[in-house]
Amino acid sequence: MGCGGQRARPHARVRARVPRTMKRAYLDWAASAPVHPAARAAAIEALEVLGNASSPHAEGRRARDWVERAREQVARLCRCSPREVIFTASGSEANALAVIGGSRAVGGRVAVSAIDHPSVLLAARSLGTEVLTLPCTPEGTIDLERAEAILAEGAGLVAVQVANNETGVLQPVREIAALAARAGARLHLDAVQAAGKIDLGFAVERAHTLSLSAHKIGGIAGAGALVVRRGSEPDPAIPGHQERGLRGGTHALVAIAAFGAVAEAVERELSARRERILRATKEVERIVREAAPDAVINGGGAERVPGIVNVRFPGVDGETLLLALDLAGVAASHGAACSTGAMEPSHVLRAMGLDPAEARSCIRFSVGESTTDEELALLASALEPALRSARL
The missing domain is CATH 3.40.640.10 (Type I PLP-dependent aspartate aminotransferase-like (Major domain))
Structure with missing residues (x-):
């Protein structure tokens, strides 16, 4: 069913070219949202x-x-x-x-x-x-x-x-x-x-x-x-x-x-806010699939709230990928912010049946109502090179 269990008009496809003025993409809203x-x-x-x-x-x-x-x-x-x-x-x-x-x-x-x-x-x-x-x-x-x-x-x-x-x-x-x-x-x-x-x-x-x-x-x-x-x-x-x-x-x-x-x-603004988050979520999913056709969205077959995309990248070390993305200007996470830093396999993903190596290959991207096309463009530009550097 995917995020939110409903269709939304597609987010404008972002180009991989990143504007020179764009320095960081904050894609960790589930840890803490920017101050409204x-x-x-x-x-x-x-x-x-x-x-x-x-x-x-x-x-x-x-x-x-x-x-x-x-x-x-x-x-x-x-x-x-x-x-x-x-x-x-x-x-x-x-x-x-x-x-x-x-x-x-x-x-x-x-x-x-x-x-x-x-x-x-x-x-x-x-x-x-x-x-x-x-x-x-x-x-x-x-x-x-x-x-x-x-x-x-x-x-x-x-x-x-x-x-x-x-x-x-x-x-x-x-x-x-x-x-x-x-x-x-x-x-x-x-x-x-x-x-x-x-x-x-x-x-x-x-x-x-x-x-x-x-x-x-x-x-x-x-x-x-x-x-x-x-x-x-x-x-x-x-x-x-x-x-x-x-x-x-x-x-x-x-x-x-x-x-x-x-x-x-x-x-x-709940309805309009949800729609904006949903469009950004769909664009993150498109970028992920384009950069890594073998990627798996955890929980992708269930109904989800918009804003969270948890991805398993087979054959990739998640910690290395996180660091590579951070160096490229993209902030993402392994999972719960309360456990960030431990780099232990997620108990959530383990409960879903992933083995430790599979759980360690997962990254959570999370977006919000004011996530911009420029931020998504930075992800589109950074993800494929970061994946190459994180391959096991």
Whole structure:
């Protein structure tokens, strides 16, 4: 089916000739998106706001107004009530609060998917309770038949992604939600890579908790959010009176203000934004196939969110390829930014059935709404020579 499961008008084919003024192509949006103009403007304005949002005086009330405005903006993006939005410092913290705090609140076993983000997997393993692993298919979707058998034995909490951070593959959220309900379990959804690319209403309707990260959609690092449905509160990880007592600590006003502003912009332009990302994604896929006809797009037969193209280049060393592309001006990645630097085979790709050598031959390109033809031209120019230098 390919990215997004729908056809889009083709992106203008970029030429391999690179303009002299073009120096870098940033194709690692899934790690961190460039700061959106709306987020930048809000952050600059919020820097002038004096006061702690918990203080009762006029300055504190003004800071509080900024926090609550951002809460409303994020809630509109998530299709939930503002009261259900709990601000955190990152998507990883939101996942940890949902998994650790959620498990402590309900007890029982925890079920995670084999392809979950490290922040979910590590949080689950830290609990000291039994962790059930839901396997996936070769296309990178949770294997529903095997998941049903595993969850039939019962669980207290089930945590899965809406879209995978390495392949972009959309997970069967509706079916997993039904299995979790049948098992009597709470459901946590990691929507970090899905936010800003698809409408989250269907996911929020089915989840007890759902996580977001500001800098993945064009905010600035230092803010995340956990949507907590009424009656599904996790045990707090950081005690304090802020955020309904679920996450203590002084609000990071600048990061939260930027988060709210970009959430509003993304929600308002969701359809057009998705279309722009989809066109750029299709062009990356064309460039890859032209440079390497034997390349394989991981998860290419499944429905995916636009923006992520994870490619296996047979007979190529991925680390060498990354370095060659970087020297040519192209920023890409192996996979999850949280594990970049280790250069270990991706646990996601291994769960999909790739052997270690195959997993090491994979590169993730990720694009966004403002990826330019010039950046794609640089990729088109750089990829084939980089592949030659990385052949084993």
